[in-house]
Amino acid sequence: MNAITVMVQGTTSDAGKSTLVAALCRWLVRRGVSVVPFKPQNMALNSAVTSDGGEIGRAQAVQAQAARLEPHTDMNPVLLKPNSDTGAQVIIHGRAVANMEALEYHAYKPTARAAVLASHQRLAAQYPVIVVEGAGSPAEINLREGDIANMGFAEAVDCPVILIADIDKGGVFAHLVGTLALLSESEQARVVGFVINRFRGDIALLQPGLDWLEQRTGKPVIGVLPYLHGLHLEAEDAVPCNKIINNQIDTKIRVIVPVLPHISNHTDFDPLRLHPQIEFSYITMGEPIPPADLIILPGSKSVCRDLDSLRRAGWEAAIQRHLRYGGKLIGICGGLQMLGLAIHDPLGMEGEIGSSVGLGLLELSTTLDSEKQLRNVRGTLTLEAAPVSGYEIHAGISTGVALEYPALQLECDGALVSDGAISKDGQIFATYLHGLFESQAATDALLRWAGLREVMTPDYQARREADIDRLADAVEEHLDGAQLRRLFGFLQSE
Secondary structure, eight states, rough: OOOOEEEEEESSTTTHHHHHHHHHHHHHHHTTOOOEEEEEEEEOOOEEOOOSSSSSEEHHHHHHTTTTTOOGGSSEEEEESSSEEEEEEHHHHEEEEEEEEEHHHHHHHHHHHHHHHHHHHHHHHOOSEEEEEEEOOOOOGOOOOTTOOSHHHHHHHHHEEEEEEEEGGHHHHHHHHHHHHHHHHHHHEEEEEEEEEOSSHHHHHHHHHHHHHHHHOOOEEEEHHHHHTOOOOOOOOOOOOOBBOOOSEEEEEEEEEOTTEEEHHHHHHHHHOTTTTTEEEEEEEEEEOOOSSSEEOOOOOOOOHHHHHHTTTTTHHHHHHHHHHOEEEETTTHHHHHHSSSSTTOTTTTSSEEEEOOOOOSEEEEEEEEEEEEEEEHHHHHHHEEEEEEHHHHHHHHSGGGGGSOSEEEEETTTTEESSSSTTSSSSSEEEBBBBBSSHHHHHHHHTTOOSSSSOOOOHHHHHHHHHHHHHHHHHHHHHHHHHHHHHSOOOOE
16 A cells, blocks of 8 residues: 555644645646545535445535545545434445444444545555545544544554644634644654644734744644635535625525524535525524525425424424515425425434424425435426436435426436426425536526526536635645645655
């Protein structure tokens, strides 16, 4: 196993690990290097369907794009999808194996570790370079025993570590020095240098701190990445807290999405957040529900619990009022299931065995099943026959007369398969398809349906590519190329 493995760990969550791994992958690809991203263990509700029909974290799918690869389950062998405050669905090599409480999973870690090392070994046999993303922080000492996400993995495969910290949060030197101090001697030795992320200002004012950091730790600062205004990279998990309100174009449509306690795949809405004709808002539970032209019910990892949360927050009455006044409503995946008459959970997939009453807006019912539907698909919307592509990740099977008026026709094994439903009055559109708005023509059709007359939808795929290239440009300009070339060993001096 001759592959070079380099790991990026962070002082905190959201320090920039995912971003730096994507940036390094594209930077290496530009130099003709065959590189693959890898994250041993990910905890996230944003996921993607892989080329081998499994499920991985969304961030690793973005990193695969940066490396110009199709996503594969070996890129993220362990995915934890939280379904309560103390438990999660455990996904190994792309397949759900069980729901576990935290202590139960802790006991399961040796099995998860074996899966991680097996995936790394397979990737090392195929690619000369592996860029690894850690999870959270290596200084979480309560999680050190049996660690497979950070230094436990780095020690197991004997790889160097870059430590990244976010200066925009404040306390960057404390984060770096404190994290290093909490590591064992062998782990400290693995840290080959620091990267400081999201810096704004005059670097000359930061230089004394960088000099102090290098003198204090004996480790180099590989570089300081600037705050890249307007950069868009799909979030690993956290819902964006900022409400993007675009002002480029006067003609607008108002779109709101409730932030469910277990919201999943909220990256579905990134193309809408970035759309110059959309005034987009995420609305948290308990926040006043503003008027809108379009309400979208998102996916959920715990549909029945989230439906209860919606009701308690007043959304059921708000949706009914919205429809009475002619507003449009979309339900995606779990959102589709909520719109039906009932959700049945005979196996206790989401908690207690039983059934929940749906919002009753579509004549369909859903039964949760142990087998997930995982597939990448393409087809057309019923609206304007607009082409669309995306992916399905759901454990529910829906039936009912509402499905006789499908929202999409999808290609599946050479045959056309109906998906979702459009209400008879034309106000409700429901589908299991994630990634719905990444298709430009489909977004145009849906926005016209929602009331926007002259639609000018940007090319989301082009935007995503451009922003990955911006990251690689930042690595080129602001990180020490000589140190990176030494780190990746076989790269010749340029």
